[in-house]
Amino acid sequence: MQLKELSGHTGVSAASIKYYLREGLLPAGETVHATRAQYSARHVERLGLIQALRRIVGLNIEQIRGILKMADDGAPRLDLLAAVQRVVLNLDSHAQAGVDIGTRAADAVVRLRNWPDYPSDARNALNAHLELMESLNIPVTGEVLDTYSKAMDDVARVDIAATTAPDSVDQLILTAAVGMHMHSQLLLKLLALAQASHAIRRYEQGA
Numbered sequence: 728m729q730l731k732e733l734s735g736h737t738g739v740s741a742a743s744i745k746y747y748l749r750e751g752l753l754p755a756g757e758t759v760h761a762t763r764a765q766y767s768a769r770h771v772e773r774l775g776l777i778q779a780l781r782r783i784v785g786l787n788i789e790q791i792r793g794i795l796k797m798a799d800d801g802a803p804r805l806d807l808l809a810a811v812q813r814v815v816l817n818l819d820s821h822a823q824a825g826v827d828i829g830t831r832a833a834d835a836v837v838r839l840r841n842w843p844d845y846p847s848d849a850r851n852a853l854n855a856h857l858e859l860m861e862s863l864n865i866p867v868t869g870e871v872l873d874t875y876s877k878a879m880d881d882v883a884r885v886d887i888a889a890t891t892a893p894d895s896v897d898q899l900i901l902t903a904a905v906g907m908h909m910h911s912q913l914l915l916k917l918l919a920l921a922q923a924s925h926a927i928r929r930y931e932q933g934a
Contacts, residue, residue: 733766737774776897784908798896815907818852836876
């Protein structure tokens with residue numbers, strides 16, 4: 728298909744498609760002659776991914792470029808998923824990337840859940856958050872960590888089973904990024920409803 732057809736098929740303006748081509752987010756089409764190129768289903772898929780990362784997840788062009796470059800350079804899926812998680816969940820704002828820190832509480836969670844004792848941005852972010860809570864005198868007991876980590880272990884098992892299924896790398900990124908974003912919001916909403924429900928029961932029964 729030509730640029731106009733690609734635009735009509737995806738709902739992305741021709742100007743935006745040309746911008747993505749210039750920025751390297753979208754691979755060049757197959758040249759027909761000096762002023763015309765042909766585009767394929769691969770371009771449709773990539774445009775869908777770019778639009779989802781921008782509109783649903785809220786990533787900027789530089790963040791999208793970083794993820795797509797890793798994908799196009801053939802990065803291992805584990806590294807790609809880690810990069811998506813770091814950007815989508817904003818882990819860099821909680822812990823300095825590449826610096827491994829540790830807390831006894833986080834190490835205890837890893838052992839308790841039998842998770843791999845492996846450094847990651849997610850583990851650094853947890854450690855940093857636990858340190859912050861401790862500095863604010865907000866207690867995090869072993870019971871709390873056990874309850875929370877057990878719930879998250881069950882959720883993560885379902886999420887990763889869905890995330891690792893697609894054969895296409897673009898579909899992998901789409902499933903992971905949108906899933907992480909929407910599922911994290913879903914968890915927060917469910918937690919808010921559960922907290923409100925427990926509060927209603929307690930205070931209504933006490934009234």
